Amino acid sequence: MPSSSETAKIPSLSVLEAQACILDRIAPLDAEEVGLGEALGRALAEEVRANRDLPPYDVSAMDGYAARAADIENAPQTLQVIEDIKAGDTPRLFLQPGQCARIMTGAPLPLGADTIVRAEDTRALENGAVEFTIPVKLATDIRWRGENMREGDIVLQPGEEIAPGTIGVLATVKRSKVKVARRPRVAILSNGDELEALSDPFDPCKIPDANSYALMAQVQALGIEPALLGIARDKPEELADFLKRGLEYDVLLISGGASVGVHDHVRPTLATLGVTMHFWRVTMRPGHPVAFGTLGRALVFCLPGNTVSSMVCFEQLVLPALRRLMGHRRLFRRTIPARLTQAVKSKQGRVEFIRATLSRDATGAYVATPNTMQSSADILSMMCADVLLVAPSGLNGLAAGAIAQAQILEASVWQDTPDTESFT
């Protein structure tokens, strides 16, 4: 175990420096073509253009009648229905003065018509006549050809995140396949003699390997199916074999064994395999001993052995890296400002990530209640957290009533109520 003078030599970066150090070394992966059904959540790797005008012709925006505005400027006025036009029809007749056509939403305007009158502003009479009860201005409720999209227009740029609306646009321009950035191949390795694998028989003296699975789920939540390499024991040769396999992936996540203790073989073994380490420590809590290295284009993250610390480091450092590899521009979790219901202890000189639950005050503003348990060994408190509150490095703690940024964790993009008050 190194003395305090030795550990002092190991460089510590701030969270922001560590993020920059990582992201500066990453570009989006190469593109691949996927079907529309597999494109959600990916980043577009090509420019997409409209292949027709939309609407393709002037259409009615309402169910009602196509008419000549001049005919009904002195409404009430009765006109004769000469045709019935629904979406997908081609109008057959030219509208003459005194005539109108029944028309459905999305149906093409007949020649001669220059306005649409909604059904509710009319009254059907006998013998195919209709009374128009009020005057309607020229060009009312018409959607003009090309109003929503013009043939040849760029409708999507590379880097656009493919959300449901984007899928709608891609289908609109008839793209059944689309180029997106490839997903990174991610390997996960746990490290430690004390660990019991999920498939191992129960041993009361062992610690279950939760990290492999928590990290698996964090990676899955980004739309990536990782490979679980298993548990490397604290033997340098066995560890080297595992690390060699892991370095064949785009990203290798190792939890445990990367501290500065004499028994921690991960970093020396990575060094012998040619991995360049860019930092070994980050001034954050939980998660101080976290390291990042590269071998060619492969990225290696050494995460702490505690599950909570490992998860928090993933959130701050690995998640933005994976999102950038996937070609995304938005790399970070959405945060919301929240008022603290109680004081939070934190230490100047490092950023602390505080597990907390969210609620609303009487005005509808967000308030955050820090979990009672903040031990990095307490996986239950990670599970119960809605958010990670960011306690800045410049302050010694945050007072009750202070505003902190809250990073919205996975399950908390959902809420219990639709905000009933905001609807009424």
Add this chain to the structure above:
Amino acid sequence: MPSSSETAKIPSLSVLEAQACILDRIAPLDAEEVGLGEALGRALAEEVRANRDLPPYDVSAMDGYAARAADIENAPQTLQVIEDIKAGDTPRLFLQPGQCARIMTGAPLPLGADTIVRAEDTRALENGAVEFTIPVKLATDIRWRGENMREGDIVLQPGEEIAPGTIGVLATVKRSKVKVARRPRVAILSNGDELEALSDPFDPCKIPDANSYALMAQVQALGIEPALLGIARDKPEELADFLKRGLEYDVLLISGGASVGVHDHVRPTLATLGVTMHFWRVTMRPGHPVAFGTLGRALVFCLPGNTVSSMVCFEQLVLPALRRLMGHRRLFRRTIPARLTQAVKSKQGRVEFIRATLSRDATGAYVATPNTMQSSADILSMMCADVLLVAPSGLNGLAAGAIAQAQILEASVWQDTPDTESFT
């Protein structure tokens, strides 16, 4: 086409009434067992208990030395190292006065030890001796047996959403399989003679079927892989065949053709198939003509033909229904209060959903800028929206500077920056 007096008879519900009408008729689907690798995003359908104490014995929370506090109360003090204990080891020796053991984070305390001294508060001497530079209180940096979890404790309740932290807990209690509510089987049907299927050759007079795919992506975003039934043309017999197939699913989503026009066959055909309609209209915009019915346990939603309207109706009415079927307690998208950069037009008597982008003001508070285009035909503006702002039914518009609730859409759970200021 019915006259104004006929349409007046069709009941209109408010959005909140429609949500209640739907949710009151739904219970979570039956449970199924899935592997841990398939459990993310599902709702737990069983109670889960801890299968051991965690930690399983008293362990060190730090890299350092296990010692007897009484030995170092007059520090600086030199003790003899008798053993080296790492995580996974079983200590062999009983600590006597004047002795200490080198210990790693997570390693079990040797008998006789009653406190942990961090490495940085010691100095290694020759001949296996260590100088303790400062006194350390009894029971410092020890994690006690059972402190994080006690054997037999309920650690997860039914209904818990399985997030990465939950996966960590499940792995901790060695659950390689877990019971979750089954996912609903969802079918999607588009309706209309004007529609051109994605696989159809280009026809300048047709409208591409975007709804099937936008709905597909909205369903996929909830972790459900829907079945696309295709496009039903406006022929009652063909439509009936499609609807019969769709009613074999847990949920049938139909877009288009469910208005009150004479050419809209969807609702009469559903009626002949025995579907009970619970509402036909909702006082919302976009999306007024939206209907909900049931046949036994099957749910049927008739959504508007405009892609944007269909998507907005899905967000408000279908999404909470699917989440409840999946067993979730949090049914609604997270909202955040945002200040409007400009006035928003809306009409008293209905809730309007305004597509908008999010940004932050100088204080870090959220501001929302409504998209210039709010036409429900403008799929591009749906794609560009970060949020749907809720304009309440009690007001005629919202003024610039007013606060509205913003529903965070799919791609906007991510943001560009880590909130640099909040870290420093």
